[in-house]
Amino acid sequence: MFAEPPDLDRAEVTGALHSGWGIAVAALDYAPVGYGAHHYRARDTGGAEWFLSVDLEPDVPALERAFGTAAALREAGLEFVASPVRRPDGRCVTVTAGGAAVSVAAVIDGRSHRFGDVLPAPVRADLLDALGRLHSVPVPPGAPVDPLTVPYRDELDGPWGDGPYARPARELLAARRRVVADLFVRYDALVPVVTAARDTWVVTHGEPHPGNVMLPAGGGLRLIDWDTVAVAPRARDLWMVAPDDSPATALYRLRWTLTDICAFVRDLRAPHADDADTRLAWRELSGYLTPAI
Numbered sequence: 346m347f348a349e350p351p352d353l354d355r356a357e358v359t360g361a362l363h364s365g366w367g368i369a370v371a372a373l374d375y376a377p378v379g380y381g382a383h384h385y386r387a388r389d390t391g392g393a394e395w396f397l398s399v400d401l402e403p404d405v406p407a408l409e410r411a412f413g414t415a416a417a418l419r420e421a422g423l424e425f426v427a428s429p430v431r432r433p434d435g436r437c438v439t440v441t442a443g444g445a446a447v448s449v450a451a452v453i454d455g456r457s458h459r460f461g462d463v464l465p466a467p468v469r470a471d472l473l474d475a476l477g478r479l480h481s482v483p484v485p486p487g488a489p490v491d492p493l494t495v496p497y498r499d500e501l502d503g504p505w506g507d508g509p510y511a512r513p514a515r516e517l518l519a520a521r522r523r524v525v526a527d528l529f530v531r532y533d534a535l536v537p538v539v540t541a542a543r544d545t546w547v548v549t550h551g552e553p554h555p556g557n558v559m560l561p562a563g564g565g566l567r568l569i570d571w572d573t574v575a576v577a578p579r580a581r582d583l584w585m586v587a588p589d590d591s592p593a594t595a596l597y598r599l600r601w602t603l604t605d606i607c608a609f610v611r612d613l614r615a616p617h618a619d620d621a622d623t624r625l626a627w628r629e630l631s632g633y634l635t636p637a638i
Contacts, residue, residue: 347377347621350401357441358399362387365432365439366449394452403446405438408572410489412437412448415571417485425475427453427567453559453567460556471566472558476582480547484576488548491577493536495600497607500614508617510627518610521634528603535596539578549581550574606633
C-alpha cells in the first residue's frame with residue numbers, strides 16, 4: 346500500500362518486533378510498496394535492516410500456514426525463497442494490541458522490479474528454473490491448498506460507504522454488471538475441470554510476477570511475498586511466466602482479473618479518503634471495466 350494507515354500506532358509495530366523476534370528498533374520508516382498489506386523498513390540497534398509486512402485485517406491462522414510453509418521450503422534448501430523469519434517459538438506472525446499481524450524478513454541487498462516490468466531473458470530463465478524446483482519439492486505438512494474461490498466475491502453486493510470514489514465506482518459497476526457476471530460464469534465452469542486433476546497439484550508461489558522477483562547483489566534470484574503460497578496446479582504460477590492454452594491457465598488468468606475487480610470494489614465500497622491507494626483502486630477498476638463496453 347502507498348499510504349501509511351493513520352490509525353496504526355508505530356509503537357505497537359516496534360513492540361511486536363521486540364516481543365516476537367527480540368529485535369530492538371532504532372529506526373522505522375514506511376515503505377510505500379505493494380498492495381494489500383502495509384510495509385515498513387526497520388533498522389535495529391545493531392545496524393541490521395528488516396522488512397516488515399503489517400496486515401490490518403489478518404486471518405492469522407492462514408498467514409501462519411502460508412509463512413510457515415515458506416519457511417519450511419527455505420529450510421529444505423530452496424535458497425530463492427525469501428521467507429519471513431521464524432520467531433524463537435517457530436511461529437512467523439506477531440499480533441499487535443490493535444489486532445494487526447506483523448511478519449518480518451531480512452532486507453535483500455539488491456535490485457527489485459516493478460509489477461509491469463518485462464524481465465530480461467536470463468532473469469526469466471532463472472525464474473522458470475526456480476519455479477520448476479518449487480513445483481518438484483514434497484509438499485510441507487500443513488501447506489495451504491488453493492480452494493479455487495475468488496476472494497472478496499461477496500463484496501460486489503452490499504451498501505456503499507462515503508468516499509470520493511464511491512459514486513463513480515458504484516455507477517461503473519452497475520453499468521458493467523453483466524460483463525462481470527459473464528466472467529464469473531466462465532470461471533465457475535472451469536473450476537470442476539481444474540479440480541479433476543487435483544492429484545497433479547504442487548506447491549506454488551501464487552504471484553511470481555516481476556514485482557516479486559529480486560536480484561541480490563551477490564547473484565541469484567529471490568522470490569518475495571509468500572502469503573499466497575498454496576498447493577495448486579502449476580499453471581497458478583506459470584500463467585504469468587510461460588502460459589499455455591490449458592483450462593488451468595484460463596482459470597487463473599480469469600481469477601486474477603476477478604480478484605482485482607472484487608478487491609478494488611471492496612476498497613471503494615468502504616468509507617475512504619482520497620489518497621494514493623484509493624486513486625490506484627479507482628484507476629485499476631476503471632481499467633478493467635471501462636474497455637468492456
